[in-house]
Amino acid sequence: MRKALLLILAPALLAACGSPGSAATPGGYGAPAATVTPAATPSQTATPAPTPTPAPTTVPPTVNPGVLVARNASLGAILVNPQGRTLYYFVPERGGTVVCTGQCTSVWPPSFTANPSAPVAAGVSGQLGVVARAGGEQITYNRWPLYTFAGDMQAGQTNGQGVFGFGGKWFVATPNLQP
Numbered sequence: 001m002r003k004a005l006l007l008i009l010a011p012a013l014l015a016a017c018g019s020p021g022s023a024a025t026p027g028g029y030g031a032p033a034a035t036v037t038p039a040a041t042p043s044q045t046a047t048p049a050p051t052p053t054p055a056p057t058t059v060p061p062t063v064n065p066g067v068l069v070a071r072n073a074s075l076g077a078i079l080v081n082p083q084g085r086t087l088y089y090f091v092p093e094r095g096g097t098v099v100c101t102g103q104c105t106s107v108w109p110p111s112f113t114a115n116p117s118a119p120v121a122a123g124v125s126g127q128l129g130v131v132a133r134a135g136g137e138q139i140t141y142n143r144w145p146l147y148t149f150a151g152d153m154q155a156g157q158t159n160g161q162g163v164f165g166f167g168g169k170w171f172v173a174t175p176n177l178q179p
Contacts, residue, residue, distance in 0.1 A: 069123035084155030092168035
């Protein structure tokens, strides 16, 4: 009886295991790979169904903030853009008056925003704003226009800290930067 049962179940068990050459997951185990079937396109003569009003949701916005806080080994908490590039302020621009123009912006590119109402990141306690200038709206922090530095080749570098150029000193912006 056992041999008969084994002979009956053996083909079913072998079929369930698949073979190394079958369309299964790597190594020939598991279920076959999923296939995507394109959705049918609606007929141009069909009347579309009314779109239901979506229920309110509490999903956080997906827009990246223009300013984030990062840790730096020597400076502590610093401000960076969404790409991790260090943000700087220029001492002669106290109060929000932009003086870095022309050649200055090739060394110190302004940090522009695509969305002035982007959410504020955790740890950013100061006031974010914008100042209008050629090229768009530049991000400000506590009324200081913010810049990146062309000498920073990678995210997180702070090569512009304390640099004197274009008529003043440049410093890394920190969360406690005073207006």
